[in-house]
Amino acid sequence: METVIAATRKPRERIIEAACDLFRKHGIRGVGVDAIAEAADTNKMTLYRHFGSKDDLVVAWLREVEQAGETAWNDLLAAHPNDPMARIQDWVGKAAECAVGDGRGCDMANTAIELTEEGHPARRLIQEFKIRHRERLVQLCRDAGIVEADLLADALYLLVEGARVSRQSVGVQGPCAHFTTVAQAVIRAFAQNKKMGAAAPSLKKAPEKQPVRA
Amino acid sequence: METVIAATRKPRERIIEAACDLFRKHGIRGVGVDAIAEAADTNKMTLYRHFGSKDDLVVAWLREVEQAGETAWNDLLAAHPNDPMARIQDWVGKAAECAVGDGRGCDMANTAIELTEEGHPARRLIQEFKIRHRERLVQLCRDAGIVEADLLADALYLLVEGARVSRQSVGVQGPCAHFTTVAQAVIRAFAQNKKMGAAAPSLKKAPEKQPVRA
DNA sequence: GACTAATGTTACCGATCTGTACCATAGTTA
DNA sequence: TAACTATGGTACAGATCGGTAACATTAGTC
Numbered sequence: 001m002e003t004v005i006a007a008t009r010k011p012r013e014r015i016i017e018a019a020c021d022l023f024r025k026h027g028i029r030g031v032g033v034d035a036i037a038e039a040a041d042t043n044k045m046t047l048y049r050h051f052g053s054k055d056d057l058v059v060a061w062l063r064e065v066e067q068a069g070e071t072a073w074n075d076l077l078a079a080h081p082n083d084p085m086a087r088i089q090d091w092v093g094k095a096a097e098c099a100v101g102d103g104r105g106c107d108m109a110n111t112a113i114e115l116t117e118e119g120h121p122a123r124r125l126i127q128e129f130k131i132r133h134r135e136r137l138v139q140l141c142r143d144a145g146i147v148e149a150d151l152l153a154d155a156l157y158l159l160v161e162g163a164r165v166s167r168q169s170v171g172v173q174g175p176c177a178h179f180t181t182v183a184q185a186v187i188r189a190f191a192q193n194k195k196m197g198a199a200a201p202s203l204k205k206a207p208e209k210q211p212v213r214a
Numbered sequence: 215m216e217t218v219i220a221a222t223r224k225p226r227e228r229i230i231e232a233a234c235d236l237f238r239k240h241g242i243r244g245v246g247v248d249a250i251a252e253a254a255d256t257n258k259m260t261l262y263r264h265f266g267s268k269d270d271l272v273v274a275w276l277r278e279v280e281q282a283g284e285t286a287w288n289d290l291l292a293a294h295p296n297d298p299m300a301r302i303q304d305w306v307g308k309a310a311e312c313a314v315g316d317g318r319g320c321d322m323a324n325t326a327i328e329l330t331e332e333g334h335p336a337r338r339l340i341q342e343f344k345i346r347h348r349e350r351l352v353q354l355c356r357d358a359g360i361v362e363a364d365l366l367a368d369a370l371y372l373l374v375e376g377a378r379v380s381r382q383s384v385g386v387q388g389p390c391a392h393f394t395t396v397a398q399a400v401i402r403a404f405a406q407n408k409k410m411g412a413a414a415p416s417l418k419k420a421p422e423k424q425p426v427r428a
Numbered sequence: 429g430a431c432t433a434a435t436g437t438t439a440c441c442g443a444t445c446t447g448t449a450c451c452a453t454a455g456t457t458a
Numbered sequence: 459t460a461a462c463t464a465t466g467g468t469a470c471a472g473a474t475c476g477g478t479a480a481c482a483t484t485a486g487t488c
Binding site for chain 2: 025105115130131134163169176178182186
Binding site for chain 3: 043046
């Protein structure tokens with residue numbers, strides 16, 4: 001029970017790692033900087049010398065999360081060169097792992113929910129991250145030749161976002177358990193629409209009510 | 215600026231209403247009982263005489279949210295007697311309003327994200343509420359003759375949950391803007407599967423990987 | 429060894445938080 | 459009128475929070 005985090009790394013790393021752990025466990029407002037410093041096997045002063053404030057620490061943490069997401073995306077693309085459909089399938093698998101895994105949901109989404117302050121520096125970062133995620137999903141679907149790529153992308157986006165939230169409130173046995181099956185069914189429906197034209201569940205039918213759309 | 219809430223109702227009602235307003239604006243941990251009492255045009259003592267603790271107030275608030283959800287469901291059912299498909303369509307519309315509306319998401323889901331403590335009394339209430347919601351969606355789909363009713367129900371559940379979360383992090387122009395279109399496409403795919411059998415985007419194909427399922 | 433930068437330690441400030449004690453007041457009922 | 463109940467008002471306890479000052483200590487570098 002001596003050192004919570006190996007002291008081989010520099011304090012800054014250890015602090016962010018401890019913050020990541022505690023933020024996920026208790027929420028941002030649920031943990032104090034004292035506890036973070038202690039868990040990082042250091043003290044509050046060095047914490048404040050590296051991060052000017054708790055908000056700055058939150059932003060630094062989310063930047064790490066952001067970068068982890070970037071490399072995950074690049075790995076996904078590199079794993080299936082010239083096979084966009086395999087990329088989508090792989091993405092579904094990875095998303096399912098995220099949704100069912102630890103059960104503490106998406107750090108970005110959770111932070112956006114917890115920190116409601118309009119001008120909080122973390123909110124801009126979160127929004128840009130999520131927009132980038134959405135655009136990448138659209139590109140994935142477009143590469144796969146999906147006709148309404150933006151619609152399928154948003155469908156998958158909403159499904160995984162819902163799965164990760166539902167996991168936290170209902171549990172693993174809840175709707176998130178069907179994420180993979182549902183996602184594949186949706187993909188199949190959209191892909192079929194591509195191949196078969198109007199024969200498939202024509203997605204553009206019934207436009208009596210225009211969606212809010214940008 | 216005198217009385218924030220009309221003093222015609224009893225203090226207990228005003229307190230819950232003020233708590234509802236402030237919890238949605240700043241989160242539960244982001245607002246103190248002093249602020250709630252003041253917004254309710256009363257004082258902290260009467261607040262603590264009605265609710266033994268802040269946690270009790272949170273639970274009482276969620277109970278009101280729960281009841282509002284119950285009546286909304288009953289209204290939905292009563293609005294379309296013997297027309298299950300119209301009920302689903304109406305549900306999509308109502309869900310879209312919720313998702314795009316105020317933008318502060320689902321009180322239950324948000325609270326589950328913010329209050330991570332395992333044994334918190336609110337968590338049980340939230341879980342039961344969400345499970346009931348899921349079961350009602352399944353019943354809705356089953357009444358409509360959908361073959362894989364539980365799958366469509368979970369699909370719709372995940373979509374609306376994702377839309378309400380995404381609304382908070384990305385904004386109205388984000389993926390939640392396509393919620394209605396996506397939901398209707400998914401419904402059509404599942405309904406087609408009912409009518410046409412194996413001709414439609416067969417949802418049961420490719421069972422190489424068993425879903426987590428209960 | 430000497431100098432410098434990074435880190436550790438302790439104590440503290442002011443603000444805020446949940447929750448309570450105590451008493452005054454108003455409304456209602458017998 | 460008398461007694462009781464609900465509410466308002468004030469002050470406060472005890473704890474925790476974010477953040478800082480001042481000083482001691484270590485590590486690295488020339």
